[in-house]
Amino acid sequence: MTVTHPSGPVPAAAAYLDHAATTPLSAAAREAFVDELSRTGNPSSLHAAGRAARRTVEEARESIAAALGARPSEVVFTAGGTEADNLAIKGLFWGRRTTDPRRLRIVVSAVEHHAVLDPAFWMAEHAGAEIVLLPVDGEGRVDLAALRAEIAEHADEIALISVMWANNEVGTLQPVQEVVQLARPHGIPVHSDAVQAVGQVPVDFAASGLDAMTVSGHKLGGPVGVGALVARRDAPLTPVLHGGGQERGVRSGTLDAPAIRAFGVAVAEAVARREERAAHLAALRDELVAGVRERVPDALLSGPEPGSGDRVAARLPGNAHFTFPGAEGDSLLYLLDSAGVQASTGSACQAGVPQPSHVLLAMGVPEQDARGALRFTLGVTSTPDDVARLLDALPPAVERARAAGLASGPTRTAVPSRAGGAA
Numbered sequence: 001m002t003v004t005h006p007s008g009p010v011p012a013a014a015a016y017l018d019h020a021a022t023t024p025l026s027a028a029a030r031e032a033f034v035d036e037l038s039r040t041g042n043p044s045s046l047h048a049a050g051r052a053a054r055r056t057v058e059e060a061r062e063s064i065a066a067a068l069g070a071r072p073s074e075v076v077f078t079a080g081g082t083e084a085d086n087l088a089i090k091g092l093f094w095g096r097r098t099t100d101p102r103r104l105r106i107v108v109s110a111v112e113h114h115a116v117l118d119p120a121f122w123m124a125e126h127a128g129a130e131i132v133l134l135p136v137d138g139e140g141r142v143d144l145a146a147l148r149a150e151i152a153e154h155a156d157e158i159a160l161i162s163v164m165w166a167n168n169e170v171g172t173l174q175p176v177q178e179v180v181q182l183a184r185p186h187g188i189p190v191h192s193d194a195v196q197a198v199g200q201v202p203v204d205f206a207a208s209g210l211d212a213m214t215v216s217g218h219k220l221g222g223p224v225g226v227g228a229l230v231a232r233r234d235a236p237l238t239p240v241l242h243g244g245g246q247e248r249g250v251r252s253g254t255l256d257a258p259a260i261r262a263f264g265v266a267v268a269e270a271v272a273r274r275e276e277r278a279a280h281l282a283a284l285r286d287e288l289v290a291g292v293r294e295r296v297p298d299a300l301l302s303g304p305e306p307g308s309g310d311r312v313a314a315r316l317p318g319n320a321h322f323t324f325p326g327a328e329g330d331s332l333l334y335l336l337d338s339a340g341v342q343a344s345t346g347s348a349c350q351a352g353v354p355q356p357s358h359v360l361l362a363m364g365v366p367e368q369d370a371r372g373a374l375r376f377t378l379g380v381t382s383t384p385d386d387v388a389r390l391l392d393a394l395p396p397a398v399e400r401a402r403a404a405g406l407a408s409g410p411t412r413t414a415v416p417s418r419a420g421g422a423a
Contacts, residue, residue, distance in 0.1 A: 014340040015386035019318060019379030020168055020196060021344055026221035026266055026380070033223055033262035043255045044246060053257045060264025067271040068215065068230060069204035076229045076247045077260055081195045081216030084229035085115040087240050087251060088191040088212045089162060093123055095236030096159040096189070103159040107132040107150060109142045109174070110362035115214075116162050116193055117358075129159070133362075139304045139314070140172035140363050147182055155186040163190070165197035165213075169346040169359045169375055170303030171319025173201060180209035189235060195219050195227075199270030200278055200316050211235045215267070217259065221380065222266030226259035281378045282306070282317035284387055288376060289320050291391040296398050299324050302360060302373070318378040321346060323365065327372045327401035335400055336374075339393035346375035372401075 025033070036056060041049030043057045058072070065072040078084040089106065096103040106120045110133040123129035132150055135143045142163055151158065163179050166172070176192050183190050189211035197203050199220040205213055212235055216227040231237060231250070243252030270277075286306055292299050302321040304314035324332060329345035336343055346357055356370035376390065 013385075013389075014342055015389040016381070017341060017343045017376045017378065017386060017390060019382070020219070020375065020377035022218045022224065023221060023379040024381055025218075025223060025262070026269055028269055029222050029262040029266040032265045033258050036258035036261045039257075041257070043257055044244060053255075056257045056261050057255050060260045063264040064215075064228060064267045065230075067267050068198070068213075069206045069208075070230045071233075073233055073248070074205070074230050076231055076250050077255055078227045078229055078251055079225055079253075079256075080227040081193070081214050081219070082115040083240075083251075084214040084216070084227050085113070085191075085193055086119045087229050087237065088214060088231070089116060089119040089160070090123060090127075090240050091237040091250070092160040092189050092191065092212065092235065093127065093129060094238035098238065099236065102157050104128060105130045105132055105154055105158045107134060107147070107158055107161045109134045109136060109163045111136050111140050111142075111167055111169075111172075111359045112162065112164055113168050113193055113195070116164070120162075130157075134163070136362050138364055140167050140170045140302070140359060141304075141314075142174055142179070144175060144178055144182070147179060151182055151186060151188070155188065158183075158186075158188050161188055161190045163192055165192045165194035165203065166201065166316050167303070167359060168196050169357060169373075170321045170363070171196075171316035171377075172303045173197070173314055173316065176208055176210065184209060196316060198267065199274055200281070200318060201313075202274070203271075205230050212237075217263040217266060220266055220270040222263040223259050226256060226263045228263075277380060278317040281382070284378050284382055284384065285318060285320050287384065288378075288387045288390065291387065292320070292322055292394065295391055295395045296322075296324065299398075300369070302363070302365070318382075320376045320378075322374055322376075323360070323369050324372040324374065324398050324401070325369055326405055327398050328405055329371060329373045331401040331404055332372070332374055332397055335397035336390070336393055339389075339397065341390050341393050343390075344375045344377070346373050 041053035043054040061072045061075045065075050106129050108120050120131050124131045134146050161183050163174050165176055180190050191212040192210050193214045194203055195214055195216045198215055212229055212231040218224040237250050239250050241252045246252050299322045333345050356367050357373055360370035
């Protein structure tokens with residue numbers, strides 16, 4: 001049985017294994033969103049309808065702050081994670097440079113999402129910034145020794161540091177608190193993209209010591225098009241958008257009350273149920289990893305090895321990322337899709353030319369192997385049947401993809417791009 005979709009027929013029982021790109025709107029968030037859509041009112045208006053909308057926004061702000069270990073005044077609503085990352089990178093850079101022209105260095109890990117990397121490189125091209133890419137180890141974890149050396153030599157020149165809480169491709173958790181501990185004595189602000197982390201691992205803004213942190217609605221059961229930059233009140237943020245002066249003058253624009261209300265519900269729900277959901281996801285992920293290794297023995301798991309004890313804190317519970325030697329990731333993606341399994345290559349694609357993942361290259365994965373990458377990410381709606389469907393479809397897909405690669409000859413070499421894609 002199939003159902004109609006604008007892009008063509010989709011198997012009714014398709015296994016959706018791409019929750020890191022976007023995860024379904026939760027029932028509670030959907031109810032809140034639809035309910036709020038029936039009301040009219042600009043949160044900046046002073047009449048009764050405007051005050052009601054403002055109340056909705058402020059209640060969501062309080063709920064999100066409580067769930068994330070922040071103060072309500074530290075939650076700055078944005079149109080999503082990308083805008084929040086741009087505000088953090090550009091805003092902190094300009095804010096710091098205004099008070100000290102020496103602050104030109106933007107220090108970021110080499111495995112950041114493009115929503116962090118691209119603004120950083122844009123600042124280098126247009127605002128005189130100097131970009132420092134911190135290396136990572138073979139599991140994708142940032143090299144703290146390299147950061148320590150960078151701070152020791154250039155502390156007075158660093159505008160900000162940005163290291164993601166959890167990697168969107170290989171699921172590696174970063175030593176955020178250690179990064180903050182290295183930066184704090186020198187007064188260097190630290191930002192972290194926590195888009196993939198909230199709802200899967202413990203996230204406490206105050207305890208982390210961060211100056212700014214990015215969160216996105218559609219990664220944790222909220223709607224697309226809403227997010228937040230959680231930023232300390234004393235963080236030196238220069239606005240990127242100018243207009244009505246909303247959100248303490250840092251982010252102008254009419255606030256989307258329905259989306260913000262649903263976002264607040266989704267964050268509270270995801271954090272409250274995190275432990276049980278993480279246990280569910282980790283069990284499914286372990287089943288998936290073991291099954292892939294059994295059916296495709298030469299498949300290579302990227303990122304930290306799942307396990308017990310300290311290893312639990314090394315990787316997101318819902319992430320399994322593999323490379324399949326001799327097979328193109330794009331070929332595998334389409335073959336699995338035709339079999340009713342929806343996953344991701346985890347790589348960017350610009351102008352139709354496949355590009356190897358900058359994350360895998362930074363981890364030392366050879367370019368040819370990096371081209372055979374697939375990311376499987378689990379969410380609240382994932383079931384053992386989803387994993388079983390993948391494990392049934394994967395071996396013939398790998399066999400066909402490898403045969404196609406042999407038939408077409410060597411793949412053309414491409415330079416890694418900074419183009420974005422589904423996180």
